[in-house]
Amino acid sequence: MKRKEPRTMPHEQVYARIGRSKIHGVGVFAIRDIPKGTKIFPDDDSELIWGETYGPPNSFNLMTVAWYLNHSKTPNVGCDKDYTFFALRDIKKGEELTADYHTYNEFANPNWI
Known part of the structure; x- marks a missing residue:
């Protein structure tokens, strides 16, 4: 009988959550220690462009x-x-x-702190 590889649960690769930020409004916070070099977000990160405009898709609540x-x-x-x-x-x-x-954002305001 061939042994199956152990399955990875989806939440095992979750490292962060959204919360209130002292920097500005909403921020992202580590929910566990994250070692240097760790990929933090799942592969659903994507660049969203409508013509010449960046913006969220209709499924905004599904974004990373x-x-x-x-x-x-x-x-x-x-x-x-x-x-x-x-x-x-x-x-x-x-x-x-x-x-x-x-x-990573060529349109970032150069005056941002």
């Missing part, structure tokens, strides 16, 4: 929580050319996840 990352000049989350978000350093449970918008 990455949309709620707040900007920081000293981020703990990085983003590669494929919009894969990963931990730049070890992140502790409860810590707000932040990204430098300028590294």
